[in-house]
Amino acid sequence: MKKKIAILFGGQSTEHEVSRASASSVLKNIDQTKYDIYPIGITKDGLWFEYTGEIDNIENGEWEKDEYFKRPEGQKVIFNKEVDVVFPVLHGLFGEDGTIQGMCKISNIPCVGAGVMSSSVCMDKIYTKYLLEKFNVKQADYVVINAHEYKENKGLLIERIEKELGYDVFIKPSNGGSSVGITKAHNKSELITGVEEALKYDRKVLVEKAINAREIEVAILGNDYPQASIPGEIIPAKEFYDYEAKYKSEASKLLIPAALSYDKLQIVKEEAIRIYRILDCAGMARIDFLVDKETEDVYLNEVNTIPGFTKISMYPKMWEASGKTYVMLIDELIDLAIDRNNG
Numbered sequence: 001m002k003k004k005i006a007i008l009f010g011g012q013s014t015e016h017e018v019s020r021a022s023a024s025s026v027l028k029n030i031d032q033t034k035y036d037i038y039p040i041g042i043t044k045d046g047l048w049f050e051y052t053g054e055i056d057n058i059e060n061g062e063w064e065k066d067e068y069f070k071r072p073e074g075q076k077v078i079f080n081k082e083v084d085v086v087f088p089v090l091h092g093l094f095g096e097d098g099t100i101q102g103m104c105k106i107s108n109i110p111c112v113g114a115g116v117m118s119s120s121v122c123m124d125k126i127y128t129k130y131l132l133e134k135f136n137v138k139q140a141d142y143v144v145i146n147a148h149e150y151k152e153n154k155g156l157l158i159e160r161i162e163k164e165l166g167y168d169v170f171i172k173p174s175n176g177g178s179s180v181g182i183t184k185a186h187n188k189s190e191l192i193t194g195v196e197e198a199l200k201y202d203r204k205v206l207v208e209k210a211i212n213a214r215e216i217e218v219a220i221l222g223n224d225y226p227q228a229s230i231p232g233e234i235i236p237a238k239e240f241y242d243y244e245a246k247y248k249s250e251a252s253k254l255l256i257p258a259a260l261s262y263d264k265l266q267i268v269k270e271e272a273i274r275i276y277r278i279l280d281c282a283g284m285a286r287i288d289f290l291v292d293k294e295t296e297d298v299y300l301n302e303v304n305t306i307p308g309f310t311k312i313s314m315y316p317k318m319w320e321a322s323g324k325t326y327v328m329l330i331d332e333l334i335d336l337a338i339d340r341n342n343g
């Protein structure tokens with residue numbers, strides 16, 4: 001019997017478009033002889049629809065205008081079909097943050113990727129830091145800003161950041177992705193603008209000391225016995241890997257394997273697996289590091305539980321270089337979701 005797989009795409013986060021690109025890639029490549037596929041689109045307003053039209057119309061956004069865009073009268077559809085596995089090809093809030101995972105869990109439907117707690121912790125950059133500190137995972141120095149504290153004590157907070165971190169710093173919404181709302185500040189005025197920009201996306205903001213670093217990523221796959229891919233490296237086209245450098249610029253380069261010594265590559269892989277286990281990840285994650293250009297110290301940057309998943313994204317590319325094709329990867333993720341649900 002063919003397994004029924006719901007592929008969720010779109011979603012309410014700032015990464016809606018990125019998700020549509022990832023999901024089209026999954027839909028075009030998944031083995032249709034093995035699975036019955038139900039693509040389920042989620043609009044930016046959070047309405048769910050079963051979509052039966054052309055896959056090409058997902059990426060270009062036409063899907064919402066499509067005649068195949070079925071909108072049951074006055075109803076929000078979650079699962080009007082029986083499904084064996086949900087594959088949330090969603091990035092960011094309401095997709096990667098434990099909410100969809102919780103919905104699957106209470107419906108007893110296996111869901112690809114990390115579970116509820118792990119998804120929420122990994123989505124929240126501040127909580128990831130708090131948790132990993134206990135295990136001495138090296139991370140950039142930081143200061144946390146809450147919206148209400150900033151409103152009341154702006155001057156003091158800015159002073160504290162300058163004193164504790166100096167410049168340059170990165171300013172990030174705690175829950176975010178694809179670099180949306182992230183800026184690099186080289187001075188006080190950029191710091192203030194940056195914090196205010198980040199506060200538009202989240203009520204918690206992370207200010208982090210900038211590391212003069214190479215960006216090294218590792219793809220992890222598995223549940224209790226996770227495997228690490230060959231690490232890759234990103235060479236951003238701009239001063240840092242912002243939204244434009246990620247998706248709009250041709251000039252950002254991906255290097256697999258990363259240009260590090262064999263020993264360093266091993267260290268990075270082992271640290272990635274250690275972090276994956278501490279955070280109780282499952283299925284997959286892409287663990288991103290910053291490796292100091294001078295000292296070669298390895299800092300964790302962030303953990304993505306639903307990494308970019310187009311055929312040319314880092315996660316699948318690193319696995320391809322490590323001997324797993326895109327199609328194999330999808331099959332394994334589905335099996336891992338079922339195993340995890342049973343175990």
Ligand SMILES: Nc1ncnc2c1ncn2[C@@H]1O[C@H](COP(=O)(O)OP(=O)(O)O)[C@@H](O)[C@H]1O
Pocket residue numbers: 140170172176177178179180182208209210211212213215236240241242288290301302
């Ligand atoms: N502490 C840091 N030092 C140097 N570069 C950083 C630092 N934090 C973030 N960056 C740069 O900003 C980019 C986006 O930050 P990241 O934390 O990965 O956010 P996102 O979840 O949006 O991908 C990184 O890929 C890197 O280029």
Ligand SMILES: [Mg+2]
Pocket residue numbers: 178179288302
């Ligand atoms: Mg990142």
